[in-house]
Amino acid sequence: MSPSLQAQIEACRLCRARFRATATAHEPRPVVWFARGARILVVGQAPGIRVHETGRPFNDRSGDRLRDWMGVDRETFYDRTRLAIAPMAFCFPGYDAKGADLPPPAICAETWRDRVNAEIGPVDLTLLVGGAAQRWYLGTRSVTETVRGWRAHAPGLFPLPHPSWRNTGWLKKNPWFEAELLPVLRARVKELT
Numbered sequence: 001m002s003p004s005l006q007a008q009i010e011a012c013r014l015c016r017a018r019f020r021a022t023a024t025a026h027e028p029r030p031v032v033w034f035a036r037g038a039r040i041l042v043v044g045q046a047p048g049i050r051v052h053e054t055g056r057p058f059n060d061r062s063g064d065r066l067r068d069w070m071g072v073d074r075e076t077f078y079d080r081t082r083l084a085i086a087p088m089a090f091c092f093p094g095y096d097a098k099g100a101d102l103p104p105p106a107i108c109a110e111t112w113r114d115r116v117n118a119e120i121g122p123v124d125l126t127l128l129v130g131g132a133a134q135r136w137y138l139g140t141r142s143v144t145e146t147v148r149g150w151r152a153h154a155p156g157l158f159p160l161p162h163p164s165w166r167n168t169g170w171l172k173k174n175p176w177f178e179a180e181l182l183p184v185l186r187a188r189v190k191e192l193t
């Protein structure tokens with residue numbers, strides 16, 4: 001019997017040389033958290049350092065904010081029968097010269113994305129969290145413009161900014177996000193969980 005797709009991704013080391021060349025010189029550690037039949041798909045960017053260390057997606061302050069946006073507790077969020085969490089890259093990519101996370105390596109989505117989506121199957125709600133996911137699924141470049149146009153995609157899909165604390169300024173500048181988008185998103189998530 002061939003290994004499951006999840007096991008194949010967990011064994012993936014395609015980015016070993018790329019990660020070794022970063023300041024952290026870390027080994028790839030794919031964080032895989034999805035199963036067939038989930039009704040909600042969360043497509044993030046790539047794990048941060050805390051997720052890399054713990055092996056659990058969104059197990060950080062970004063995750064706390066994302067769960068607040070969705071109106072779910074940790075138990076619901078980590079129930080793979082209800083939520084699939086499949087980022088644009090499954091490993092922590094390292095830091096750039098300014099100490100920010102590097103973007104997800106494109107090779108990850110090129111290698112795995114179509115197979116991951118086929119494995120999860122059709123979902124009722126997709127959350128595109130951040131620019132990389134929005135570029136891949138919608139072909140858009142500006143996160144602000146894409147999220148501002150959320151009504152064109154709801155209720156089956158919501159583009160969201162990344163919930164990183166680095167984006168607190170963005171949230172202050174765009175109060176319509178919390179006032180208008182989040183109540184609709186929370187209602188949709190409630191219907192499906």
Ligand code: SF4
Pocket residue numbers: 009012013014015016028029030089090091105107108109111
């Ligand atoms: S980021 Fe993706 S392609 Fe690169 S080693 Fe991790 S699982 Fe493999």
